[in-house]
Every structure is written in C-alpha cells, then in structure tokens.
Amino acid sequence: MKVTFNWLKDFVDIKLSPQALADKLTMAGIEVSAIEEKYGDYVFEIEITSNRADWLSVIGLAREVAAITGAKMKEPKVPKATSPRGKSSGSLSIQIEDPKDCPLYTAKIIRGVKVEASPDWMRKRLELVGVRSVNNIVDITNYVLFETGEPLHAFDLDKLSGPQIYMRRARPGEKIAAIDEKIYNLNPGILVIADKTKPIAIAGVMGGKESEVNFNTKNILLEAAVFNPVVIRRSRRQIGLNSESSYRFERGVPQEAAISASHRACGLILDLSAGELTLAKQQGKITSKFRSINVNNEQVNKILGVNVKPALIKSGLSALGFKVKAKTKNSFIVTVPAFRPDVAICEDVVEEISRVYGYDRIPVTLPSIKPQLTGHSSRDLIASVKNTLVCLGLNEVVTYSMVDKALLADFNLNPDNETVEILNPLSRDQGVLRPSLIPSLASRIAFNLNRKQEYINIFETADIYCWQAGKDMPVEAPALGLAFCGSRSLFFEHGSTKDSAGFLHAKGVISALFEKLKFPLPRFSEAPDNSSVIKVFIKNEEIGRVVILPKRLLERLDIKNRQVCIAEIRLDKAMPFTVNKKSFKELPAYPAIARDISVLLKQDVSLDEVIAGIKTQAGPALESVKIVDFYKGKQIPGGFIGITISCVYRSLERTLLETEVAPLHEKIVALLEAKFEAKLR
C-alpha cells in the first residue's frame, strides 16, 4: 500500500528525512520498497505482512512511527458532528440476516449535500496514494479509508427503493452492475447489501453503479460496517474483483474503527458539502474483547538472548497502544488494544518489544549442538546414486513432478484408479502426478534434440506417485530414470569410433551403478508381450525396466531418425538388496590359466544361457567367464554372431596344470557345439 510522508506528519512529528524514516520502518517490519517525490510530498510504497491490518491506515502507521522514533502521537481530531443536530427525521430499518457475516452495520443519512469536485489538497493526497478523484463525497469515503483503515461507502439515498437496508447473501441468479461498469453474477456464497428489491453493493468489495453518488445526488446514506473477513475473501475470489475495501476487510477491521471512521467521514462531509445529518443508526453491537497477557523481563530475555530493561518494555509497548500495568519491578500485565487481534500470547508481545528494541541490537551467539547419528539413510544412497552416475558421464536433470494425463496414456502409464490427479492444476499439461519418470525424460530428450544436442545421456532421481488398492494415501516412492539418445565420437589411441546410444548403454550404466551400490548384479529379460520393453530384475524381484521408445511415441514427441532408450529403476524396491558390509577376501596365491574360445552362434541363442551353461559345465575350477569380443557383419554368415569368450581357471590350493585345464575346456567346447549349435572359428 501507499502512504505519504506529509499525511503521516498529520499524526506524528517526524524529525527524520524520508529516506531515514523508510530505513527505520523497514527495520521495524514495515518494508518500504520505494520512495517517490511528488507535489512536495514523498510517497512510500510499503509491503505489509498479513497479520497487521492496523498498518493499512495512515493512523496505524503513524502510531508505529511514534513508537520507533520516540515521538509523540497526535491523536486524530475529534469529529464535529456525531449525531443529528435536531431531532432525527425520517426512518431507516437495517436488517442483518446473519450477524456472523456482518457483526456491525452503521448508517448515517445526510441530506442536502452539494456534490462537487473535492478541494485540491484532498485530490492530490488521493492521487499520491493511487486513488482517482471522483467527487467530494466519494473522495471523502476514500480519504477516510486510507486514514483510518475502515472502508466506507456512500449510497445515493434517492436511488434506493425505500428506507430499508438488508445485509444478506445473494440469491441464486441475482446480478449487479458495479461501479466499475461491469456486471457480476452473484450466488449465495457472496454477501450483498440490498434494498427491498435488489442488491445495491457487493458487501465489502464494491458498490453498485445504480446507487453511486454523482453530481446530481442530494441525499446520501453513509455506510460503515464490519464484515466477516472469510466471507469477503470468498466473495472477492468468486467474482474475481480486488478493491481497497476488500483488501482491508479480508484482513480484519476492528469494530471500533467503523464507528470512529463514520464520525470522521460525516464530519468531513458536513464541512465540505454543506449537508445536514438527519439520522444515525447502528445495527449490531461491538463485541471485541480486550486480552491481557502476563509478561516478565526474564521471559523476554530468555527468548531474545539480550537484556532488555523493564523501562524500555513499558515505554515501547505503551507507544504501540498497549496498556502496561506493572505487577512487580520486572513483570507486567499487558492489555492488547482492539486493533491488534494478532497479539495473543507472551511471544507475540516479545516480538513487539524486540521490534522497538531493534533486531539489529540483538547479539550474535552460537548454540552448542549435540551430535546426532541418525540422519536419513535413503538420502545417502540417493547421493551415492547421483555421484556414481555423474562419474559414469551422465548429466542430472530436474523435471516437474506433474505431467499431462494424455502423455501418460500414450506411454500406457495411465491405469484406472491409479493415477493421482490434481484437483486444481494450473493447466492440463500438469494435471497429474507422474507414476513414472519415463515420459518426463523422453520430453527432455526431445527438448535437447530440438536444441541441436547430438548426444544426450541424462538421469533424474525423484519420487513417483500412484494410488494403490487398499491404501488410503497415495504411494510416493523414489525412482531413478536414465535416458540415452544420439551418437558421439569415442577416442582411442588408434583413432575414433562412432558410439550410438542404445540398450547396452543403459545396461552398462545400471550394472556399474549396482556394483558400486553393492546391489546384486541386475538381470535383464525381454517382456514376452512387448519387444520394446526389457524388464530388470534383482534375483526374482522386478525392480525396473528399460524401454526402447517405439515409433509411435517418437512421432508423438517429434523425434526423427533417432533411437531413444529410457530406463527406470524403482529405488525403493532395489534398496532392500543393499549389502552394507564390506569384507576382505584373501587374494589368490596361485596363478590362473586363461583360455579364449571364439565361436559363431545363431542370433537367437541367449548369451545369458550360454554363460550359465559354461559355468555349470566347468565346475569350481572356472574362476570367471566373460564375453570379451563381439562382432557381426560381412565376415559372418547371415543370422549368426561371432563372440569370443574368455575363461579363467584357477585353484586356490595349488598351481593348476595345463593337463587339468585342457579336458575342462574341451567339455565347454563340446557343450557349446552340442547344446547351442556353436561353430568353432
């Protein structure tokens, strides 16, 4: 909100420069974000925290200025006319449908007003705080709103259907044309002020066009009321209209302020428009209670860590409008003023004291912190996942947890009753919580291809979400996604090779990662029903999958001429397999004998089975067996692949003899030929 330097000076003596005052206010919790000089005055743009409705007024801010500068507050002038001079004339009925919506309504009828332009000083002040001048009556209501924080409204009395005012909820289908010339559809969630036939204002938000005060107006009804902040906020949001009034009512206006603002505005109207107050009426009673809080010096010092003198506690709180009664030398009973509903407990009072004392004067100390051992173990594991993947050359991405439901459907990831939908999404693109990282990673691949990146190897660790049968709360589980696409040059001493990303990259990275994390080695197996999905197992537990994106999805993502391979590992399922213990095994004391076998195998032979077969066939003397070379192409007959398998034999007790290894090796060759139809090369 905006306030001007000179307007503040109406209520408090200020010896500081505008900038020095702004700095002081900022350090007291009233953040001044800008100062502008205009018409010989200074406009402060200030940000006010939601608990301080009382700061949404010049008087409230002036009180703060007085407290933090030590100056004396000049209390507002007593209004001249508070009740009709003669006998009340005419009648008015005010009916409040529900006192919870509107605990207090005051109306003053002023007749014979002369509506004209406002005096120059008022027009300028309103302009400085961002309000357009309309006429003297409307301007006075706005001026008093800014000065006291209580929103007021003036109706053209002769435009009402009769001397009745109703505070009620809007009826279904009712409409109102507001002062802003727009027509608003109303509903029973919205509180209105009505005459006998129709709504004449959206309560606390904006008045109606029809009863607006204009230059032809002769008689007015001046309203000052208090509305339920929650109802006003709902009304305002439903119709999508924000006003200076609703801003204040939403944060809560003290009931006392309605009465005094009404007097203040009435006084100004009588002064400036020559009208006559003929009737003043009030419906509802002031119900605010004054809280008392016990505060002692020791409590203050215990919370702040500084010794604040009792005298300062008393003077500071008094300046802020609290009544302070000393119980003993060091303890007080503090009575909270009506305009401070935010102050409820001792700690609230301590904050007031510390604001006046100055946060910058509180010393800097260090607590002693007791060592604790139990952190978050899955976080350590995920940190290890990330660091290992970075060492393996992958780049971490962070993508949104929400995705488009339609995209999930394209990935067949949208089973009934499992998708967690957002009630109030910003857009359909972010309509549901993702049950998998795969679509997000696919979209990041597409994005980077579009940015002309040739080789993309990325990963993300994040939670995935789904509803599960029998569970009342959605399940949230940590997952790891890996994605590979494109090609790059790999350099060797003898030259370079083109490396195109695919399944083997995913397999290699997952295997290396599992080795590092001390998980058992993963097993990869094709899903029988879907050739583009490879399932990943640890032992017999399915813990993830590798997907080669099918053409349909590549087209959906606008990816051309590229293969995309994406893997997802459910870390929650893999974690229980971690072996935390590291233990040493004696290094072998005797030499090993290595034998390679080069064979041609039919392409449909499973290499996993070949390796497993060799292991069983050779028995314990075979220390390790692995594929060390692999080729297919022109030199190899169609339908075959060539592989070289390296077998290492060793005994832990003695040096193996050539004559012992030879028969074992022959058995392996025989097995390959017989069972797997291998052709020796």
Added chain:
Amino acid sequence: MQANDFESIRIQAESEAVTISTPQGLEEFRLKYLGRKGLLARASAIIPTLSQEERAEFGRKLNILKKALTVLVEEKAKTVAAKDSGSSINRIDLGLPGIAQELGRLHPITQVIDEICALFTRMGFIVVEGPEIETEYNNFTGLNIPLEHPSRDTFDTFYLKPKTDNLKPATKYLLRSHTSPVQVRAMKSRKPPLSIVVPGRVYRPDAVDASHSFMFHQVEGFLVDKGIKFSDLKGILEVFAKGIFGENIKMRFRPHFFPFTEPSAEVDISCIICQGKGCSVCGRKGWLEVLGCGMIHPNVFKHVGINAKTYTGFAFGMGVERIAMLKYGINDIRLFFENDLRFLKQF
C-alpha cells in the same frame, strides 16, 4: 702419453661434440672416448710402465678429463633427446583429444542443496527428508496456520483429487507448499535436542514466469533444545550466509510474520552483485532477501507434544532456486527445469 696430450684430447672432444645432432652420433662419440676400448681406456694402458710419482699425476689428470667428458656427454644428451622427440616418427600430437570418460554434472539445484546441507552438517545438523504428498494437518494445522488462512486456498496450494473408489469420506491430501511439514513429522518422531535440515521439492500454483515456478525447492532447518535464543538463530544463520556467499557478506534481520514462528524475521544479505551499492538485481536497495526464520511458535510445540516451557527452538527456510540464481547469476528460473545440456554443463 704426455701431460699436454690430455689437454689436446679435451679440445678435440669439445670441437667434435658441437657437431653431434643425433643419439646415434652421441653414442659413437661416447664409445670413442669413454668406451671400454675408447681413447681414455687405451691411454691408461701405459700406467703400469710409469713410476710411482708419475702414476699419481697421470691418474689425477685422467680422472679430471674423464669427468669433463662425462659431463659433456650428459649435457649433450639433453639437447639431442629433446630434438629427437620432435623429429621421430613415433611423435605424439599433443593437440589430439585426451582419452577419458566424459564428465557428467549434478544439476545446479542439487549442487546448491548439497552445499547448504554440507555446511549445516559441519555445524552438527543432520539431514532428514519427508514426503511431498502431505495432509492438511502437517502442512498447515500443525504449523499454527489457521483453518481460514489464505495459503490454504486452492489458489495457493495444490490439492489432490480424492481416490475415486473410496467410500469413506476421503482425507484431503495436498502437495506440500513448503518443507515445514517435516518439522511436524520430525518433532513428533524424535526427541529434543534436535538440529535438522530438510531439503526437498515444494509446490505452489504460481503461473510460470522468469521468477516463479509451480515447483521449486526449499531447505528448511530447525534447532530445538533447552535455552535456544533468538541470538543463537542470528549466529547460525551468519555462519550459513558467510559459508554460502563469502566471508565479506553483511546480513540484517527484519521483523516479519510467519504463523509458525514468533518472533519472526526475514533475512537480507548485502547484495553480492553490487556489494550493497544498489543495482538492478537488488532493486537499488543494496540488500537481497534470502530467507525467513524465527523462534518456533509455542503452538507448534503444542501440536507435536514438545513442552514449550522446557524447550525453545528456532526454524528457518529458504528457496534453493533463489540462492542458486544469486550465486551463479542465473536470470530465469525456467532454465532449471528446461534442462538444456548446454545449461547443465556450465555447473
């Protein structure tokens, strides 16, 4: 061999050495003078014919010459070898790319979170995490946020659609709008003293622009023990600010309002771009707001079952994206979530 012969051998050797340009030439030179059948070896063949006195003199001079020639060969070897590597057919082109696994990168958000957590861990805090799907109780009620508080609106918090097949009145679930619900969880499940930091994703329905995102990250921290004071909060956060932004950073605490702390403060650091002089990044104020904090509200302690008469504590929370943007000079929050490799590889 006469005494002056030593001198002529030296002169001859020195003049020959000048012309040597290959390792082979140097080896021939070495063999000629210092080899087993070289000039010096042959010269010493006369030693048995010499008298005792002559032997001593001869031996001394021979040694001097031998040393001089050895030094000459060693010196020459350096220049010849250097030339050799430049001319041989086995030369390595130093301009060829080196061979190594290409470097991967952690996302800048992860790097900043790790840095912040490491700093607090060194001070004795532990890292705890919590779920992103939360209850209204943990996200609001337990944190002293009243039922009608605007932050509970669907304008400010994402809610989940209730499960469709649920016949019971469904509990309302939401996406946490801050990391503070982990305060409630940790204070309920552990006993003081507590010193904990909580990193994680949070969600708010803000329209996306250069400085807003509906998903972002926070790091929350809190300390609960006997005798914890506001001055301790200032101390811990000063260590944080200096650790993250540098020793010369100044900081200030301004009163502010949060429902879950009392007294509350916002913390500014002196602008790291202009050192407090005023620039476009700090809006000419010279200060940058980096976090919110305060003494834990007694109502929060009441909710989690900690006796507020015995224990006090402080809590603070900060936006990771904001800190990363300030630290690295990033001007658009959307870059974090686009994940352009050219962006990621800068960190």
